[in-house]
Amino acid sequence: MKMLKIICLLIFLSALSVSVQTVVTGKVVDEHGESLSSVIIKRYTQGYKLGGYASSISDGSFSIKAEAGDSLIFSMLGFKTQRIAVSSNMKPLTIRMSDGAIRLRKIKVKVEVQVTYEGQADDSKVLDYPFSKRDCKLVKIVNDNFFIAENISSSNMQKVQNGIN
């Protein structure tokens, strides 16, 4: 019986050491310091997978579970999207969202090439014309900040960061 208890305790402790989850809290405000409600906060894991989401309440406050190394994306219609990297000990944040045009659908964005296919590093270059006009073919949308595109001319698959807004 005692043995069982010890085993249970060990399992419990090991579980604790594995999860380095923290709760990120804070407040979202606009450029004038007024609180913003209904701001969507998405948590992306290091593998760019949606790990959770939350939205800010009427006083602008939010709280979301995350792990160190994750990214939090703050987005709201009419505001520029913000990205925050999660570290292990985070103090309550104040996220200031700046006005952006309400732009739907047309992804006229600056695209920054980060990584090329099969780990070949490529020079970071900024392509500032619409995605559809480039010599690239969209292969997969990973999330709203990352998509994978294939360069038709050189058949290099590229992982591209899409800096929406």
Place this chain on the structure above:
Amino acid sequence: MTCTKIIVLILLLFPTALMAQQTHVLEPSIMEVAYHEISGKYNDDYALRVGKSMSQYFSYHKLRDDSLSSNAQTSMIILQEMLDEANNRNDASKQRASGPDHGDYFYRSQANNTFDTYTSFMGQGYKITEPIPIQDWNIVTDSTRQILGYHCCMAMTTFRGRQWTVYYTEDIPVPLGPWKLGGLPGLILFAEVKGFITIEASGIKTKSTSPVTFYNFLNKKYEAIQRDVYIKERSNPKAYPKNTIVIPQMELQ
């Protein structure tokens, strides 16, 4: 005993819950989404109008009906349409918009965390106020769909007795959707309950949208009622006249 009677009498004499608010603008809107709703043989078109702190959801056809009916001359147009509908039951083009929540106006206030439903039953207007409903979604990221050119992900939930499957897009960062649905990391563009209802976005506009507006063209008085009391009353077959075709409700509990 007499004391209670007096209190009841006083309560009856002063129906404090009754209120008639006139049509007035609530706040400017930044987006309006049109949805087409199909439920059995019924069709309807809805607007989701989104402001900074409020949003509203209502039937375009109901709004038109109310607007035209508020004036003695133009109300004849509606009467004529109703006659045409009744005389041509087999002509689909003559059938007027209808559906489970056709007559309702919904207002969601983020600031007050309230969700108001203005509805009517047997001629009486009712106002149901509740905290903003929260759905416990199960996101299925690998099931995707394109709707109006937006990349959408699937999510599922059981809400008030019905199993909903929706598609939402993270491209539009608004945690809203048709009817009482919302709380996802993007706008819901499609919602379905198999065998009951299909709601699909038919258009989105962000330029020169009408403001979020409280509509009461008919200056109707709305009696405050608890949601469960209202549902119980509407689910009672005895509450309807004989041979009434009862459209199933959105909420079963």
